Amino acid sequence: MSLEEPQAPDVGVTGEGDLDYDALEDLLGDNVVDREQHENAEGFVIRPDEVEETLSTLKEEAGFDHLSSVTAQEYQDRYESIYHLKKFDDPTQELSVVVPTARDDPVSESAAGVFDTAEWHEREAYDLVGIEYEGHPDLRRILLPETWQGHPLSQDYNQDKPQIVPLREHANPMEEKTKIPDDPDTMFVNIGPHHPATHGVLHVKTTLDGEQIADLDPDIGYLHRCEEQMCQQSTYRHQIMPYPDRWDYISAGILNEWAYARAAEDMADIEVPEYAQVIRTMSAELCRIAAHLLAVGTFALDIYGDFTAIFMYAIRDREVIQNILEDLTGQRLMFNYMRLGGVAWDLPEPREDFFEQTRDFLDELPDRLEEYHNLLTSNEIFQMRVIDTGVLPPEQAKSFGATGPVARGSGIDYDLRRDDPYGYYDELEWDVITEDGCDNFSRALVRLKEMEQSGRIIEQCLDLLEDWPEEDREIQANVPRTLKPEPDTEIYRAVEGAKGELGIYMRSDGTDKPARFKIRSPCFCNLQTLPVMSEGEYIPDMIASLGSLDIVLGEVDR
Amino acid sequence: MSNDTELHDTLEQAQSTQEARMGEGVDERFNSTLRQAFGHTPFILTKFDKFMNWVRGSSMFMLLFGIACCSIEMMHTYAVKHDLDRFGAGVPRASPRQADVIIVPGTIVSKFAPRLKRVYDQMPEPKFVVSMGSCTISGGPFQEGYNVIKGAEEVIPVDIHVPGCPPRPEALIYGVAKLQERVANGETAPVTVKPYELEEFGDLEQDELVQQLASEVDDDDLVMRFNWADSP
Structure with a gap:
């Protein structure tokens, strides 16, 4: 069920539901200076001082x-910011707004007034590339330390220069100087970067008024390990694929690999064999279950504290999935299983054993989930902690660009597996789960119910794979040994990762390595909603919210 | 026990070794088979150092410390199935002040390195370090990154390296067991190559970069200076 009201068709949409770019250009009038052709959508080039006006018109x-x-x-010769716009109702309707700025004075108007999510995205752009955004509420570095010299993804950056990083956040919270001057009742507390409830190395600067x-x-930035740079210096064909495993490392590897595979395959026009698509779909959903299990387990850890039964049960079930995935891919965590145009190898022999093992897991899944529901969602203590917090x-x-279980827990019916179909999802029967509670409870509930749906998907895939004729088991399309897409091909493609919309932007320059590789991480956007959820609330509720957001710092910081 | 006669009498009368140790009427729970095996001479003769090392190696308190991908496998090592606790080394402590082993599970980047050093410094002596995964050996797959420290040893001394990306839980258990063995044998020899230290900003050599940052950083702020060109 969705909270959204039904609407009349938007401006710029034809009767068939396609975008009419000419009508959109008319809507924007003189603001559009030029039009570009990207693989996923058209790009409207606009002037750097008309960003807010243009985006606001497109939004409203x-x-x-x-x-x-x-x-x-x-x-x-120039800097460029590209705003990738979509619609929550139909994410296949895409538009890129391209804002070029001069190389000697890269100043562009901020979009933070139109979309809240632009605030962090633009800070990242400033940090890594060096474009300045005029009218941005708080333009400072986000991933790198504030004393960093230079912008690492700009062209004249010298990586060998020394850097100095301060350790400032060690103030004693009881000291006078940690209080806000005009409000003596407040107290400043650092949560993280080393803290058991921050799911990694997140640092939350909190100012408390009593318990609130x-x-x-x-x-963020305590795990910024230069994933974009790594991908930019690797070749399309084989070298990039291992990196996606390490973005969202909660066993969601295959889901991440798919994001890269989808973008690169669309860029190079590679058709993936159907059989490989079914294997991909199955293994991706196994990953989703494993990722959600850990989310639920650690959420319980945050709520109840210490290593309790739910966490242990979640790990127990994850071990089963990891065994299945290890049989399939050869690795427990960093699968590196997808290849451009297919998968690395077929199901393990003997196939019957693999099917039996996977079916055993699926047969037990409903009971397991009931167990989690008994321990969590129908537990009064749990409910007290998470309902309406x-x-x-x-x-x-929407404004913060939240996707995945976070958006679906707020009643937004948005799932790229259904709305922008890829793989084998549109041939299978399953439901998108949404909950209208908008609270921590809903988000946990969405994850538990999604595991059930993932189980349905895997079951159908297993049926298909079992009956697949032996001579037809093609796992890999014919892909050239070296992939060199046409120069200046630009593409933005997203898949539904475990945490939400995981998108990749790539631009080719005619070589076998991408000239720009940008990762749109769902956790990065989801984490921005934390202040909305937590300000004015109690501090334990903030910990619960953080747990229900289910962030992975590897993906937040990349 | 005031004199020899009384002591002799007590030993004569002792029906259980427990009474010999603690007098009559003590709770049965304080007894044990091991204790009974010692009979009426409950003494062990050993070197103090050897005894302390054995104790240290048999009861290791790990720091609850997650950085990146490896921490997922580390969680699996702590939890059911692999259960590191079987080896007397699996109770994670949330505070560094209660821990004596730190497993460094993941990539260390420039912003985190001073914090890692700080957490390590907060642990009481004696303390041991297990570095987990390729990133803590050399920077691993991210070695060429502009922001990545080329291994944990650049910041803190390391006792045991567990290679892998990520290492399987079995590998981590092997690494921890190996550390326990070495501690029990009094063999620890942490590898120390620490080019990066926390220093006060005012103590840094006055070069171009320091002068540039002079307006942003106070003289008594703690900083870490990274010399990327000298990194391996």
Whole structure:
């Protein structure tokens, strides 16, 4: 069920539901300087001082309510910010807004006034590429330390220069100087970067008023390991594929690999054999179950504290999935199983054993899930902690670009597996789960119910794979040994990862390596909603909200 | 026990070794088969150092510390099936002040390195370090990254390296067991190559970069200076 009201068709949409770019250009009038052709959508080139006006018109009048990502890059002669716009109702309707800025003075108007999510995206663009955004509420570095010199993804960056990083956040919270001057009742507390409840190395700067949170600022970048740079210096064909496993490392590897595979395959026009698509779909859903299990297990850890039964049960079930995936891919965690145009190898022999093992797991899954429901969702203590805490209204979720279980827990009916179909999903029967509670409870519930749906998908895939004729088991399309897409091909493609919309922007320059590789991470966007959920709430509720967001710092920081 | 006669009498009368140790009427729970095996001479003769090492190696308190991908496998190592606790080394402590082993599970980047050093410094002596995964050996797959520290040893001393990306839980257990063995034998020899230290900003050599940052950083702020060109 969705909270959204039914609407009349937007401006710029034809009767068939396709985008009419000419009508959109008319809507924007003189703001459009030029039009570009990207693989996924058309790009409207606009002037750097008309960003807010253009995006606001597109949002209000043409229904582009989802700023999926902001990509910044430097060319020989200019800087460029690309705003990838989509619609929550139909994510196949895409539009890129391209904002070139001069190389000697890269200043562009900020979009933070139109989309809340632009705030962090633009900070990242400033940090890594060096474009400045005028009118941005708080333009400072986000991933790198504030004392960093230079912008690492700009062209003249010298990686060998020394850097100095301060350790400032060691102030004693009881000291006078940690209080806000005009409000002596407040106290400043660092949560993280080493803290058991931050799911990794997140640092949350909180200002407390008694037990309540007066102000909250997530500080990220403690795991910024240059994933984009790594991908930019690797070749399309084989070298990039191992990296996606390490973005969202909660066993969601195959889901991430699919994001890259989808973008690269669409860029190079590779048709994936159907049999490989079924294997991909099955293994991706196994990953989703494993990822959600850990989310549920650690959420319980945050709520109840210590290593309790639910966490142990979640790990027990994950071990079963990891065994299945290890049989299939050869690795427990970093699968590196997909290849451009297919998968690395077929199901393990003897196939019957693999099917039996996977079916055994699926047969037990309903009982396991019931167990989790008994221990969690129908537990009174759990309910007291999570119902009506960490409320995220759907409008704000949209504005912050929240996707995945976070959006679906706020009643936004948005799932790329159904709305922008890829793989074998549109041939299978399954449901998109949404919950209208908008609170921590809904988000946990969505994950538990999604596991059930993933189980349905895997079951159908197993049936298909079992009956697949032996001579027809093609796992790999014919792909050239070296892949060199046409110069200046640009593409933005997203898949539904475990945490939400995982998108990849790539631009080719005619070589076998991408000239720009940008990762749109769902956790990065979801984490931005934390202040909305937590300000004014109690501090234990903030911990619960953080747990229900289910962030992975590897993906937040990349 | 005031004199020899009384002591002799007590030993004569002792029906259980427990009474010999603690007098009559003590709860049965304080007894044990091991204790009974010692009979009326409950003494062990050993070197103090050897005894302390054995104790240290048999009861290791790990720091609950997750960085990146490896921490997922580390969680699996702590939890059911692999259950590191079987080896007397699996109770994670949330505070560094209660821990004596730190497993470093993941990539260390420039912003985190000073914090890692700080957490390590907060642990009481004696402390041991197990570095988990390729990233903590050399930077692993991210070695060429502009922001990645080329191994944990650049910041803190390391006792045991567990290679892998990520290492399987079995590998981590092997690494921890190996550490326990070495501790029990008094063999620890942590590898120390620490080019990066926490220093006060004012103590840094006055080069171009320091002068540039002078307006942003206070003289008594703690900083870490990374010399990327000298990294392996």
